[in-house]
Amino acid sequence: MTASSPSGSQGSTDPDAVVRAAGSRLDPWINDYALRASSMTASEIRALFAVASRPEVVSLAGGMPFVEALPLDRIADAVSRMIKERGSYALQYGSGQGDPQLREQILDVMSESGVVAHPDDIIVTTGSQMALDLAVRVFCDPGDVVLVEAPSYVGALSVFKSYECDVEHVAMDDDGLIPEALDEAIRAVKASGRRPKLIYTVPTYHNPAGVTQTPDRRHGVLEVAKKHDILVLEDDPYALLGFDGKVPRAIRADDSDQVVYLGSFSKTMAAGLRVGWAVAPHGVREKLVLASEAAVLCPSNFTQSVVSEFLAHEPWREQVDTFRDVYRERRDALLESMAQLFPEGTTWTVPQGGFYSWVTLPEGLDSSTMLPLAVSERVAYVPGTGFFADGQGRRSLRLSYCYPPPDRIREGVRRLAAVIEQELEFSKTFGTTGSRPLARGGVPNPDLA
């Protein structure tokens, strides 16, 4: 706190004191924060999204699951039953590692992805975001390097930043992360004298890229990780949401020592419960539990019991089928209308599951500077720069089809197509597009999860 603290000027009639007090309202503690806090700043994009949340705007920005597809009456009855039967357990502090019964059930969920583990390998967390945070807390000193896809999940970038990691983006294509590029990037990091600590990947229905690693690529990524002795953080929240009903085999299914696997009930059940998990090699799992106990003592027994009840007594696989059908229809609406309406030179990925498609604008266009125009035309997206730690991605943007119904998606694409046309026109006439650069990256809004 500086000398200009308001408490230091109370009752003073010195006009300078008023100025000091006014200045201090900006933040009297500004000089006291930890170094890591200097990266914690709200992005300009956030302010724009406040506008974008108005009902007249079609938001293709958010990553909110369509929880309206959940049967509320059944859930109400299940939760009521759970409280009456074991409320004294659910309302009490629990194990730092997570409810033993739920950890057993998670094995069943993960078996769909080919993951075989022991309940003791699992730690339950406040959403898988927290598992990610804990993994980085346990592994990364400031300056350690994390290798991520180009682009990567905004919420992960935010964690890496908050622990002062260096982020290196590695090329990906329609088949996902490229092992040769990963190998090369690791060599370059080592050659620069820095320490590569983690390979962070979303192999299945990638956020934001909308692509899926082929089995060959997964094998290649694992081989590179083994060769360099670097831990893989496999983030897999969308695994069960493939439109063909098949579940890609997780990287973790082929190696239990090299991989920390992150799973979540946010997309297959309900994000508002904040129940996720990590599967980790024994020693790592022990550290994660100790870190979690320092951070929150224990995850909520109550929400864990809700999930456990749902898995045990409700048709959760049918519920996943329902979600999958909803998202497939919306994905189709997005792809069809983009093909119909987007101007030539615009390209996009074709997701086989999950929530997102990654759009690349025609040469010369900038998704960040285009966003204010888009919002004024009542359509919102997330500019590509948000998914990079290094300012890349200006020509790209993420469209999500998870939340709006198909007709709204079509309307959103129609509006966005018009915005792109307008920007193209402007660019052709003046050789440049809008001039208001938006902040790069920034911290994730939950709506961007």
Add this chain to the structure above:
Amino acid sequence: MTASSPSGSQGSTDPDAVVRAAGSRLDPWINDYALRASSMTASEIRALFAVASRPEVVSLAGGMPFVEALPLDRIADAVSRMIKERGSYALQYGSGQGDPQLREQILDVMSESGVVAHPDDIIVTTGSQMALDLAVRVFCDPGDVVLVEAPSYVGALSVFKSYECDVEHVAMDDDGLIPEALDEAIRAVKASGRRPKLIYTVPTYHNPAGVTQTPDRRHGVLEVAKKHDILVLEDDPYALLGFDGKVPRAIRADDSDQVVYLGSFSKTMAAGLRVGWAVAPHGVREKLVLASEAAVLCPSNFTQSVVSEFLAHEPWREQVDTFRDVYRERRDALLESMAQLFPEGTTWTVPQGGFYSWVTLPEGLDSSTMLPLAVSERVAYVPGTGFFADGQGRRSLRLSYCYPPPDRIREGVRRLAAVIEQELEFSKTFGTTGSRPLARGGVPNPDLA
């Protein structure tokens, strides 16, 4: 990961490889952890508590609230109603700062402690432990100093350790933290060239000391904090559980710029919901929200909605009265039986609220070395060293009366009195007590919250 990874020795018949593989089972990633993880080790005490959780042991160790006093049927109905009415909200991602309606209601709860704030000053967290973690994350670089009471809350010490802070204990007595000692400690820290960043205090019904800061002391602590421009972290989970039904005025009630106030529903409603909060000056609150979004995206809308429903439509003040009556009766049982049974030379604090009494053993006794004997005599407590970062506290221990019914408390004290007598006898005969030192401090078990 070292070269002795099991994945590197698969299929090998080389006997050395077997040794390497066995060794690696200890933890092949041991050389890859962050510096901060080196402090994350499980204490010996934990192993002992696994034994202590057997039903034949009277545990005066745990800090579990007596949630059995909650009306499960009413809660089941309230939660069921909430899900039917606004399940689509409760099951969805929410605001990183927390549910606006709950933040309004928290103002009402805090008004009991004299705290006046704006809903925008509040951030809701996964238990107040998380608010504590975020505050330290935002303020403390490695080596920064946190001033805490002697003794201090074990879960807070664990957070400070995990962010590599230096902890300085400051003397307290039956009237709580001593401002003059605080002032002196801060001067000494500054003189040593280190940076004092936070004053962490539990002013009301202290965990573990069982004492309460007088109004004069609170004023004095605030004055010292202002003089040195150091933020006060006021941790206040027990505020409403005073046995005289009055609620001490919070330090935050007298200064909104100098204090981050931490509150919790764990003791007044249910710990298993993991809903706590912080009230912070504007700039600090902004940083806390950004840090929280990186850590968990958002707190659970579901558990927040449960708390909100309970506050809005259930008689929550009557529930607090019920808890208070339960704990008063247990506190009385503890104090009466200690006065009756503990050998001369044993002293303890007299809590006016909360969960704990702090016991000091006769000269020459050691609560850590005595614990194995106590557990074998079927009574458990937390040794004093757990509440210090510097090895103090060997003559002290914490007894909690929150969970066991009065007759079990009396039985526990009877057993413990016999153990102390036995140790005294041993000490008189041999001039020393048992020789098995237990690990100091360690990470909090939820049961020790």
